[in-house]
Amino acid sequence: MLDLAVLGLLRDAPLHGYELKQRLADLGFWRVSFGSLYPGLKRLERQGFIESLRDGGRKKTYQLVPKGQSHLEFLLTEETDTVEEERHFHLRLAFFRYLDGATRIKSLDRRRNELVQRLADSRRSMRKVNGRGQQRPDRYTRALMERGVRSTEADIAWLDQLIAAERSEQARPSSTELFQGGSQWAK
Amino acid sequence: MLDLAVLGLLRDAPLHGYELKQRLADLGFWRVSFGSLYPGLKRLERQGFIESLRDGGRKKTYQLVPKGQSHLEFLLTEETDTVEEERHFHLRLAFFRYLDGATRIKSLDRRRNELVQRLADSRRSMRKVNGRGQQRPDRYTRALMERGVRSTEADIAWLDQLIAAERSEQARPSSTELFQGGSQWAK
DNA sequence: CAGCAGTATATCGGACCGATATAGTGGGCG
DNA sequence: CGCCCACTATATCGGTCCGATATACTGCTG
Structure with a gap:
């Protein structure tokens, strides 16, 4: 869920965590909370899908690495037999341009x-x-x-x-x- | 969320956990998982809102007690400044007859x-x-x-x-x- | 220059989920 | 009759996501 959102948004350009939240909110169907986002970003970095670099003090810029890009492709095309809940599908749709x-x-x-x-x-x-x-x-x-x-x-x-x-x-x-x-x- | 659903469904008649899941599914907007339901029922019993009685071996029947009924009234009328998410509102609507x-x-x-x-x-x-x-x-x-x-x-x-x-x-x-x-x- | 709204990152406890385990029941069918 | 399968039924586990809260810097407005 969050992984798909973050990797998808970072695909075109690096962003700050806060920006990610705003971009996602603009799509209109999910206002992700900071309690998900920041731990999620840590997780994605630990898994080697994204890299962060401190940006003039307190900000952090996150960017996609190749491993993350191929994981994104996987997330966009995998056939989850779980109900394909609404949010998941909408998220996919938001990144349909990569398919x-x-x-x-x-x-x-x-x-x-x-x-x-x-x-x-x-x-x-x-x-x-x-x-x-x-x-x-x-x-x-x-x-x-x-x-x-x-x-x-x-x-x-x-x-x-x-x-x-x-x-x-x-x-x-x-x-x-x-x-x-x-x-x-x-x- | 779950509390409102369970207390509301038990308001008119005692039910088994499995029945609760089905009734909720029939409303059409939430297919609650067992991983939420059974721990949730335990929680509600611990808090003194419902009582369970074993019913011929493996089944358990849950029923509302007065403390639970007044908690239900609270849940139905409280003004959550949190976004009143869709599911929460729909659940309320399902029990509007008590208001x-x-x-x-x-x-x-x-x-x-x-x-x-x-x-x-x-x-x-x-x-x-x-x-x-x-x-x-x-x-x-x-x-x-x-x-x-x-x-x-x-x-x-x-x-x-x-x-x-x-x-x-x-x-x-x-x-x-x-x-x-x-x-x-x-x- | 005080105050307030917005930017920005972070953590905590708890709710909820999907997967999985276990087991009894009831019906269809060869 | 015996086998299988779908359904009923309860339960736990690890993990994701959430709301609340803390902290602090920035920029605008009165």
Whole structure:
């Protein structure tokens, strides 16, 4: 989790610990705590994935070393049979630019399959909990379950868009697209 | 987190640890692990919030005691200045039936304010990351950030619905609604 | 120049997780 | 009948991540 985040962010440029936290927060889905970050950076250094150099007194700059780069590649492509939790997948997506198109589609498809499975589970448990076995759920529990279904559906639709975009990108490759992009939402 | 889940689920009826896990999974937003659950149950028993009784050999039935019930009330109403993370709020919602209308609305409003704040932060960091300071984000990072905004917006709209429903419920109270409910999605 | 917000690193105890161990139960199927 | 397999059920271990807290420097604003 943290390893993927740190190695991914350091891939393009060295950063301070504090900067890493901010960059990660900017992605919007994980506000990592210092209680994870600093021990995590130590761990990564001990494992030989990154190097730190003191930078004018109290600051420390962290940079990726080759061993860390190959570990990053591993983390981006490994097939974790564990549920591929949301955060993990989003993190991967944030570093998709380091993967080739085929690998991206594979990863997107995996995620999609999990969500379809989860959707089926949600619907099943709605039926179950509404059956004659136990007390019917109150309207808040119902709202909660419905929200789960709707947001999973929205995520599947979102993935479908990403998959379609990736396929059409592969059909008509334009080398600059991924890095520059049109800033449609730039305001 | 776990405390709230366990005490809330035991409020209406005693359950086995394994059943607790299943009930929680049925709510759809948290598949608690045994590595949390069983140590957690021990902790709650040690603190005097629940009691366990062996039930024909290897099973254990857990039940709420009065001290646990008042702790549940505390957990449901305390104002955690910590981010009121999603899971925590959803858990509260699952036990909203134990709160009065005014407290419910207060809790919904708090959550809504947080989401509005988060939405503003997301939009700000989109603008920031698109500025001339650093490298423009690739299309996957963009998709990720857009998704964050959309899902936060959807959640705010969802909360608005719940708040409206709660208000109209308070205007026209019908004692059975909350517990029975029309099973619109029962099919 | 006092105060306050932001930058920056670090540690501590505790919550939660995934993996793993162990074992009983109940059903399907040859 | 005997075998296997999936499910029920409890438990522990090492490790990750978190919130709280401490410390201290910087830069701005009133």
